[in-house]
Amino acid sequence: MENTINEQTSAQVITPAQFLEHYQGHRRLTRKLIEAFPEKEFFTYSIGGMRPFSEMVKELFAIAVPGLTEIVSGKVGDFDEHRDFGNTKAQFLAKWDQDTEDINKLWAKISEARYQEHVKLFGQYEGSVQSSILYFIDNEVHHRAQGYVYLRSLGIEPPFFYDRD
Amino acid sequence: MENTINEQTSAQVITPAQFLEHYQGHRRLTRKLIEAFPEKEFFTYSIGGMRPFSEMVKELFAIAVPGLTEIVSGKVGDFDEHRDFGNTKAQFLAKWDQDTEDINKLWAKISEARYQEHVKLFGQYEGSVQSSILYFIDNEVHHRAQGYVYLRSLGIEPPFFYDRD
Numbered sequence: 001m002e003n004t005i006n007e008q009t010s011a012q013v014i015t016p017a018q019f020l021e022h023y024q025g026h027r028r029l030t031r032k033l034i035e036a037f038p039e040k041e042f043f044t045y046s047i048g049g050m051r052p053f054s055e056m057v058k059e060l061f062a063i064a065v066p067g068l069t070e071i072v073s074g075k076v077g078d079f080d081e082h083r084d085f086g087n088t089k090a091q092f093l094a095k096w097d098q099d100t101e102d103i104n105k106l107w108a109k110i111s112e113a114r115y116q117e118h119v120k121l122f123g124q125y126e127g128s129v130q131s132s133i134l135y136f137i138d139n140e141v142h143h144r145a146q147g148y149v150y151l152r153s154l155g156i157e158p159p160f161f162y163d164r165d
Numbered sequence: 166m167e168n169t170i171n172e173q174t175s176a177q178v179i180t181p182a183q184f185l186e187h188y189q190g191h192r193r194l195t196r197k198l199i200e201a202f203p204e205k206e207f208f209t210y211s212i213g214g215m216r217p218f219s220e221m222v223k224e225l226f227a228i229a230v231p232g233l234t235e236i237v238s239g240k241v242g243d244f245d246e247h248r249d250f251g252n253t254k255a256q257f258l259a260k261w262d263q264d265t266e267d268i269n270k271l272w273a274k275i276s277e278a279r280y281q282e283h284v285k286l287f288g289q290y291e292g293s294v295q296s297s298i299l300y301f302i303d304n305e306v307h308h309r310a311q312g313y314v315y316l317r318s319l320g321i322e323p324p325f326f327y328d329r330d
Contacts (some may be wrong), residue, residue, distance in 0.1 A: 013280040014178050022299060047212065048317030115178040118293045130179045134187060135327075138306050142326055145310030152213030162300075162308055 016115070019108045019130075023137050024100065025164030030060070030140055031096050032159040033147045034089060042089050045150050053150055056143040057092055061085065063136050066097050068106040070121050071114075071129055079122035181280070184295075188302050189265065190329030195225070195305055196261050197324040199254060200310045207254050216221050218315055221308040223258055226250065229300050230264050231272040235286050236279075236294055244287035270303045 014022070032059060034042065043054045064079040070077055085095045115130040125132065151158040179187070199207065199222060208219045227246040237240055249259045280295040290297065316323045 011277065012178055013181055013184060013277065014299075016178055018295070019178060026303070047314055048320070050314065050317055069169065072308070082315050106239070112176065112178065128183075130183070131187070134179075138191070138303075141306045142310040142313075145307040146314050148307075149212055149215065149311050149314040152215055161304065 008030075016107070016110065016112055020104070023133070026102070026137055026140055026144075027064075027096075027100060027103075029159060029161070029164050030057075030144045030147075031093065032097065033144055033151070034092055034161065036151055036156060036158055037089065037147070038154070038156075040152070041154060042092075043087065045154065047150060047153060050146065053143075053147045054092065055081075056146065058083065058085065060140050060143065061095060061099065063139065065102045065106070067132065067136055068103060068110075071119060071132065072106050072109045076120075076123045079124075093130055108116070118127055181272070181275065181277055184298070185269070188298070189268070191302055191309075192229075192261075192265060192268075194324060194326070194329050195222075196258065196314075197328065198309055198316070199257060199261065199322060201316055201323055202254065202312070203253055203319070203321075205318060206315070207257075208252065210319065212228065212315060212318060215311065218308075218312045220246075221311065222261075223248065223250065225305050225308065226260060226264065228304065230267045230271070230279055232286055232297065232301055233268060233275075233306050236273045236284060236297065241285075241288045244289075262286045 012018075033053070034162055037045075037053055042052065044052055046052050059081040062079055062083065066077050066079070069075075085091055110129065115128065117129050118126070119129055119132055120126045125135075125136065148158045177183075189282050198218070202210075202218055206217075208217055224246040227244055227248065231242050231244070233255075244256075250256055266307050275294065279292065283291070284294055284297055285291045286297055292300065313323045
């Protein structure tokens with residue numbers, strides 16, 4: 001160990017940088033799922049009365065940047081999973097890539113000490129900063145996996161689950 | 166802060182105890198999914214050529230306790246997702262509950278400093294202890310979500326995603 005800062009970092013179960021990379025790795029895989037969907041089915045295909053994958057992605061958009069913005073600013077915002085991001089996959093992918101950059105910028109503003117801080121997001125979801133962000137990620141893994149079933153049901157081979165590049 | 170140990174803990178992005186509770190919360194939800202399946206469909210129902218949910222659960226069994234056992238012992242074991250746990254939901258639930266206890270016991274043997282240690286599980290999967298355990302959890306969330314689609318497709322209302330009690 002070179003100094004105290006390194007010792008502190010090496011004692012972390014997960015560092016903020018690893019936590020961000022974990023999230024962005026999952027987001028890269030979700031982006032591949034969006035790409036793998038046929039244009040029409042992305043907006044229309046459904047099983048068992050569930051939402052089309054595009055609607056699930058709109059929920060992810062409503063959580064990621066808005067949620068992190070609240071964590072950083074402390075200002076309560078609206079949870080709105082019905083925002084309009086266009087009606088083409090290309091528009092969704094452009095929004096996705098913008099969010100990737102925004103998430104990196106917001107993450108840099110969350111100090112290490114804040115992960116254990118209590119927050120109440122969108123005026124209703126209570127937890128610590130770390131548990132809230134884990135929820136964002138888990139919720140994305142959950143809906144993306146439903147997209148996997150949609151793709152399989154359409155006869156399309158989805159990307160490997162471990163493909164996070 | 167009462168003492169140095171508490172200061173150390175409060176500086177963690179996520180503590181080992183929170184990480185365990187995160188895992189066990191997800192496991193409690195997965196257990197509810199197993200319970201929600203009709204007996205027959207748990208072993209037979211499938212969409213798009215995917216495995217029945219029972220086979221996915223066998224994969225989870227092959228990862229959780231065997232993976233943590235390797236992390237604790239350092240001894241390489243086999244990855245075997247085809248082990249026989251019986252042909253009733255009750256047998257799977259009994260194995261699930263045994264694993265819950267075993268996971269708690271194994272977790273207690275992983276010191277805080279070890280989460281950043283490099284491991285190669287089942288002779289092939291490389292990463293840190295923390296990234297490996299996150300993978301165990303993500304993989305469970307992923308397959309459980311596929312079980313959600315199976316249930317919806319069968320006309321069965323699954324438990325809420327946020328229900329981790």
